[in-house]
Amino acid sequence: MLGSEVYFEDPYKAYQRGLNENINRECRRYLPKSKSFAHISDEEVEEIEKAINSKPRKSLKWKTHYAVLQEYLNVALQT
DSSP: OOOOOOOOOOTTOGGGOHHHHHHHHHHHHHSOTTSOSTTOOHHHHHHHHHHHHTSOBGGGTTBOHHHHHHHHHHHHHHO
């Protein structure tokens, strides 16, 4: 329907899901494993989300997640 491919990777094979692992690494930059999540506010989570989603990605032809979403929404609204 959306023309997207589905890919299922094997468990415990991180090399098969590079983009996912890179984003996990970005999250850990802001939220290290040693840090308790109990005192993190919604605003802090939103700031981290914004920082991660505003980075250009090679897999998106050096566009940000926001730019790709906006392009998708523009096409969807025209149909």
